[in-house]
Amino acid sequence: MDVIVLGGGLMGTASAYFLSGRGVRVTLIERNRIGTGATVASFGNIRRTGRHLSQLPLAHRSLRLWGETENMLGRDVEFRATGHIRLIFDEGGLTDMRTYAKAARPWGLELQELGPREIHARFPRLGPEAIAASFSPQDGSGNPRLIAPAFAETARKLGAAIVEDARVEQIVRTDSGFLVATSKGRFAAECLLNTAGAWGARIAAQFGEEVPLDVRGPQMGVTEPLPHRILPVVGIWTRDKDHGAYLRQVERGNIVFGGAAERVQVDLEPGHATADPTHLSLQLRAVARLVPAIARVAVIRTWSGCEGYVRDMLPVMGRSATTPGLFHAFGFCGHGFQLGPGVGDAMAELMTTGRCETSLDDFRIDRFG
Numbered sequence: 001m002d003v004i005v006l007g008g009g010l011m012g013t014a015s016a017y018f019l020s021g022r023g024v025r026v027t028l029i030e031r032n033r034i035g036t037g038a039t040v041a042s043f044g045n046i047r048r049t050g051r052h053l054s055q056l057p058l059a060h061r062s063l064r065l066w067g068e069t070e071n072m073l074g075r076d077v078e079f080r081a082t083g084h085i086r087l088i089f090d091e092g093g094l095t096d097m098r099t100y101a102k103a104a105r106p107w108g109l110e111l112q113e114l115g116p117r118e119i120h121a122r123f124p125r126l127g128p129e130a131i132a133a134s135f136s137p138q139d140g141s142g143n144p145r146l147i148a149p150a151f152a153e154t155a156r157k158l159g160a161a162i163v164e165d166a167r168v169e170q171i172v173r174t175d176s177g178f179l180v181a182t183s184k185g186r187f188a189a190e191c192l193l194n195t196a197g198a199w200g201a202r203i204a205a206q207f208g209e210e211v212p213l214d215v216r217g218p219q220m221g222v223t224e225p226l227p228h229r230i231l232p233v234v235g236i237w238t239r240d241k242d243h244g245a246y247l248r249q250v251e252r253g254n255i256v257f258g259g260a261a262e263r264v265q266v267d268l269e270p271g272h273a274t275a276d277p278t279h280l281s282l283q284l285r286a287v288a289r290l291v292p293a294i295a296r297v298a299v300i301r302t303w304s305g306c307e308g309y310v311r312d313m314l315p316v317m318g319r320s321a322t323t324p325g326l327f328h329a330f331g332f333c334g335h336g337f338q339l340g341p342g343v344g345d346a347m348a349e350l351m352t353t354g355r356c357e358t359s360l361d362d363f364r365i366d367r368f369g
Contacts, residue, residue: 003351004029004180004189006168006203009039010144010337011329012195013151014344017072019193020158022352027161027187028152029180031199031271034164035148038197041218041273041305042144042337043246043258045233047084048109049136050100052314054362055339056107061358062342066142069341073150078143078251083232084136087119087127087290093237097134111136125229127290134237141233141248144337151344163187171206177325191325191351198308199268200316200330207323209365212311213331216263217273217304219283223297225253234290235259245286247294255294260286263334266306273304309333314363317343318350321366327351328365 001024005012008030016028046066048059065072066079088094101111112135119126119133127133152162166184177190194203201213230249238244247257261279266272280302288295310316310331320326329347332339342358350356 001025001191001352002189003027003191003193004178004187005193005195006180007194007196007200007330008034008148008152008162008164009037009195009197010035010148010151010340011197011332011343013148013155014340015193015195015329015347016155016160017151017158018344018348019351020155020160022348024348024352025159026155027163027189028155029163029166029168029182029187031167032165034152034162035145038305038307039144039148039337041220041303041307043220043256044141044144044248044337045084045246046079046141046338047136047139047233047235048338049084049086049111049134049139049235051335053103053107055314056104056109057358058339058342058346060108061345062339063138065341065345069147069150073154075146075150077146077150079140081138081140084139084235085123085126085232086134086235086237087130088132088237089127089130089289092239094132096239097132097237101134109136123232125291125293126234128292129289135232139233142337147340171203173323191327193347193351194326194328195330197330198266198271198306200308200328202268204316204328204365207320207326209320209322211316211331211365211368214309214311215266215268216307216309217266218258218263218307218334219261219275219279219302219304220256220258221275221280221283221299221302222257223255223294224300226255226297228253230255230291236290242282243286243289245283245290247287247290255291255297257283257287259283264304268306271306273306275302275304277302307334316365317347317363318360318365321364
């Protein structure tokens, strides 16, 4: 069996790795450099809290694989199971957290509820005005700059061909599979896996499959280094989008943050997103609610990236509904980083065996009619 993977972000490189590990001949084609799209723009959050319930089986599968990345890939991609805490500042947020925690329990996610005293005892620098929090101790974070190149390099060692800076010019369905013409040559394979992220809907449309997908860029920033004292990833339960911030402190001391601000619009050609500096003051006010000390810290860099958001906020995963041999895994709506290894493993299983132990039914492309 041979497969062409279109897209060299986390989903594509993880798929290339797991497919290669199953003995498949893989050619991965990336329009830019490996991991430079939505993956590198990611916050690096490895969380299950707050996910749509039907995503939790895939998230559990992926979390197990995150724990094995150093052994699988032969390098440290900075996965740290430091826990994920979401602070609560009002009764509405508390109600939402308790409702979600109850609903998620049968799906295998156990959230701890913390009161103010426990928050301040265990995490003294966080949210002094918080009335409660949820805590998921097995979750954490990873480094978005390391993970896709690590999967790609290990896939290459297993025999995969990694083709970068190759713009796709034409995709043709042939009697024996697919022919992909690019700026770096023509490639043929029995199967085609569409992991093209924000560009994924364009590829699907070539095969008569319309996906309502919008392209947006997150607003991200990082501070100067500080003493390393914040261990968990920090978020919030809130109904107010102006307060929807999140942050984590890396071991070098910098605090990475995002949320609160509106995502910027992005043109797929050329597909480069830039942060809007006018949003920074709103973000910092929201982040300071979580960690007041950040109000006295210098921001050294801001950035954005190109992400695809499906209208129902669920990804597209699984077989094509129109074309045998075509598979999709795109549209992860800005929260695909945690799912990446699980997506690659699940797609490799589906493509090589015709089945998948993790249900992907809610992610079918034909759900849009």
